[in-house]
Amino acid sequence: MTQTRDEAVRPRRGASAGVPVDEPAQPDRIRRPSDAIRFVVSCAGLAAVMLLVSFAQQTTHGIQTDIAEGTAHAPELLLALATLASSFGVLAVPIAFAVERLFHKDGMRVAIALLAAMIAFAVTLTLDDLVVQAAPGGVLDSLIWGGTDTAPVHTDIAPVIAFVSVVGMAGRTRWQAVTWFMIALAALTGLTAAYASVSALAATYFLGRAIGHGTLYAVGTPNPRPTGMTVVTALERLGLCPRRAARLDDPEDGQEEARRYGVLLGPSAAGDDPVPPAPGGAHGGWHLELRVLDRDQQTAGLPYRLWRMLRLRRTTAGRTLRSLRRSLEQESLTAYAAAAAGARTPRLVGTLEVGTQAALLAYEHVPGRRLRDVPAEEITDELLTDVWRQFRRLQKGRLAHRRLEEDAVLVGDDGAAHLVDLWSGEIAAGDLALRLDLAQLLTTLALRAGPERAVRTAVPVLGEEALAAAVPMLQRVALSRATRQAVRRDRDLLPRIREEIVRLKPESEAAPIRLERFRPRTIFSMVALSIAAYIVIPQIGSIDLVQLVATATWWWAGVALGAAALTYLAAALMLMGFVPERLPLWRTVLVQLAASFVKLVAPAAVGGVAVNTRYLQRSGVRPGPAVASVGASQLVGLVAHILLLILFGFLTGSTNTATKDLAPSRTVVIAVLALGLVAGLALTIPRVRRVVTGRLRSMFSGVVPRLVDVLQSPKKLCTGIGGTLLLTVGFVLCLDASIRAFGGALPWTAVVVVFLTANAVGSAVPTPGGLGAVEGALTLALTISGLAAETAASAVLLYxxxxLWLPVLPGWAAFAYLQRKEAL
Known part of the structure; x- marks a missing residue:
């Protein structure tokens, strides 16, 4: 008996509907990253409304008045009908939509929406009836709504907005239009009736959205992701007949951008036999490897990607946000382009959308291990060379991989290298993107095989010119997140890679290319400068400058100026003492003056170090010894600073006692013990201990050998230590003379303690020149020491x-002069 083709196909489809898939049970509910992002955005919008209205109260009141005057001429019957329609429709329309959802068996979503509406109602009711009523003129009343009779939030609208945010109306344009029309109509009637303001309605919108999305994220949504069985069964639409499958990635790991399944195929519906299964695998070998893209995961990592997009220049930023369809097309195009370029990569068999919530890409399975899992002894030069050959084919095809980490290199069972994970790739890539790929792969292979082997195996394949182009790109900011974390644990890795390339081609040494639009430190400095202005400006505003100038003793100001000038000579001697090589005195003084200019664009503890290191390198000192020399001077300065602070704190405490003995005051003892206890407790935390050890090691690596060299020359040792002490003396004299210029006087031991404390605070705070922190610490310390507040503020400003400010112009001139002479 013969069968038709349809009859032959039908039993196979029925059989494949029960394809066994070995995978962990999927959760019934998930928390979508998009809900968390919308919650944060809504909270930011609410904060922006509060901030904006606090600065523009008159504008919002003017808008309110204009609306009231404009609606006063409208027919009363029309306003009454609009009020009636909005009062009825703003509740009736969402209820009707909820009933429609219940008929579609979406009751859980409706229940969560009702919960969000109840929370919104409770919050708005509390704000309206309790907070503002109990505290008239408070923040909500005065900053946002200006103390009018309007309610701080619209109690009728906020629960509806929260309900709509949770229940979801995506794809239902008519329901969306009617619902938001009713909400807008209710808002308009609230404005005309003067029980809601423009700012209150804006805050109501963001509050309702925040509560809705926050509730949805906290409770979770029903899992829309198709099961593994559904995904595997969908392969029949590609003419394939799956027989068995298993989940390959670990759902608890959180490292995969998509789900991965291994699939074993049977004979197709047309009777064709599949290729034999590859050896290995959890079930004896797979024919296919599926990558499943879930719609709800498309926003995962969005804040980080946006941060990278804003921080890095346009040509270096990867994808920010793509739709499911766009992600599917992008990965498919990159996979086909890589295969056309001749790179060894798993062949893309087909792509498919699985409903509206997922899509799959079916790759030919290549048995093997990721480079991360390959033992070090199996990473041979032949394997590294093969990786470089595949990479060269991508480069010739103008294809950027963008994530050439250890997991992006698959070492097959036959020992051949395959490039995988092309989902973030880019076709027709520019030169910068290709060079960044080269820097990334150099770093990845150097982490596994060492910089020497990574560079040595790349030279025959890529050539010295191509490697030289990667030297400016070897920056941590240019690498992927996982690679940056690995490089952070081995801070010498990138310099060693650069040295290996420069050894091959000395003319390739070049300054790193500026890849960042700004650094995180810049944002921190801006915030710190704002705080500093908040601290310093009121101090200046409270001073009568005319009276100040009239009563000041200006010859003391001249003494302070001379003491400030002495500090540059002291800093030069301090540096010269810890450099075995001979340095010219006055040029070194000019370098310290130039460093005072750099302080305005770099933190106090960073600018001087960078300038001195660059000066030593230009003077013929090799980079390693130059850094070690500056580190040695900084280390001795740190030790001297701590010892002087303890000594003069001890003496200051003893001079305040009635018996004038050398017993320190109880306050000093308690402060020292408290600081020691806090430091000891902090160092018991392993992570803090690792950070402190790493920072000290990076700052003072190579310092001990340099100090040994200095100890062999008593003259150098005396110069370095003498300069260190003279530097403190100069600053203390400047501060003491500034105090005396305005009629104040303190014991000299107290002045030393005040300076050392404020200097430590200024070095710890990463603001240019310690701006803000030094002023605040000095003023507070001088006031506590017994100086009048006005005198303390005046003395600090002169100091x-x-x-800081007076040396800027001569410092700029010195900086320009030294650059022209190629000394910096």
Whole structure:
């Protein structure tokens, strides 16, 4: 008896509907990253409304008045009908939509939406009836709504907005239009009736959205992801007949961008036999490897990608946000382009959308291990060379991989290298993207095989010119997140890679290319400068400058100026003492003056170090010894600073006692013990201990050998230590003379303690020149020491004028001169 083709196909489809898939049970509910992002955005919008209205109260009141005057001429019957329609429709339309959802068996979503509406109602009711009523003129009343009779939030609208945000109306344009029309109509009637303001309605919108999305994220949504069985069964639409499958990635790992399944095929519906299964695998070998893209995961990692997009220049940023369809097309195009370029990569068999919530890409399975799982002894030069050959084919095809980490290299069972994970790739890539790929792969292979082997195996394949182009790109910011974390644990890795390339081609040494639009430190500095202005400006505003100038003793100001000038000579001697090589005195003084200019664009503890290191390198000192020399001077300065602070704190405490003995005051003892206890407790935390150890090691690596060299020359040792002490003396004299210029006086031991404390605070705070922190610490310390607040503020301003602001112009001139002479 013969069968038709349809009859032959039908039993096979029925059989494949029960394809066994070995995978962990999927959760019934998930928390979508998109809900968390929308919650954060809504909270930011609410904060922006509060901030904006606090600065523009008159504008919002003017808008309110204009609306009231405009609607006063409208027919009363029309306003009454609009009020009636909005009062009825703003509740009736969402209820009707909820009933429609119940008929579609979406009751859980409706229940969560009702919960969000109840929370929104409770919050708005509390704000309207309790907070503002109990505290008239408070933040909500005065900053946002200006103390009018309007309610702080619209109690009728906020629960509806929260309900709509949770229940979801995507794809239902008519329901969306009617619902939001009713909400807008209710808002308009609230404005005309003067029980809601423009700012209140804006805050109501963001509050309702925040509560809705926050509730949805906290409770979770029903899992829309298709099961593994559904995904595997969908392969029949590609003419394939799956027989068995298993989940390959670990759902608890959180490292995969998509789900991965291994699939074993049977004979197709047309009677064709599949290729034999590859050896290995959890079930004896797979024919296919599926990558499943879930719609709800498309926003995963979006904040980080946006941060990278804003921080890095346009040509270096990867994808930010793509739709499911766009992600499917992008990965498919990259896979086909890589195969056309001749790179060894798993063949893409087909792509398919699985409903509206997922899509799959079916790759030919290649048995093997990721480079991360390959033992070090199996990473041979032949394997590294093969990786470089596949990479060269991508480069010739103008294809950027963008994530050439250890997991992106698959070492097959036959020992051949395959490039995988092309989902973030880019076709027709520019030169910068290709060079970044080269820097990334160099770093990845150097982490596994060492910089020497990574560079040595790349030279025969890529050539010295191509490797030289990667030297400016070897920056941590240019690498992927996982690679940056690995490089952070081995801070010498990137310099060693650069040295290996420069050894091959010395002319390839070049300054790193600026890849960042800004650094995180810049944002921190801007915030810190704003805080500093908040601290310093009120101090200046409270001073009568005319009276100040009239009563000041200006010859003391001249003494302070001379003491400030002495500090540059002291800093030069301090540096010269810890450099075995001979340095010219006055050029070194000019370098310290130039460093005072750099302080305005770099933190106090960073600018001087960078300038001195660059100066030593230009003077013929090799980079390693130059860094070690500056580190040695900084280390001795740190030790001297701590010892002087303890010594003079001890003496200051003893001079305040009635018996004038050398017993320190109880306050000093308690402060020292408290600081020691806090430091000891902090160092018991392993992570803090690792960070402190790493920072000290990076700052003072190579310092001990350099100090040994200096100890062999008593003259150098005396110069370095003498300069260190003279530097402290100069600053203390400047501060003491500034105090005396305005009629104040303190014991000299107290002045030393005040300076050392404020200097430590200024070095710890990453603001240019310690701006804000030094002023605040000095003023507070001088006031506590017994100086009048006005005198303390005046003395601090003069001191900072002489030590920070006045040297800026001559420092800029010195910086320009030294650059012209190629000394910096």
């Amino acid at each position: 900072r004028l002489l030590t």
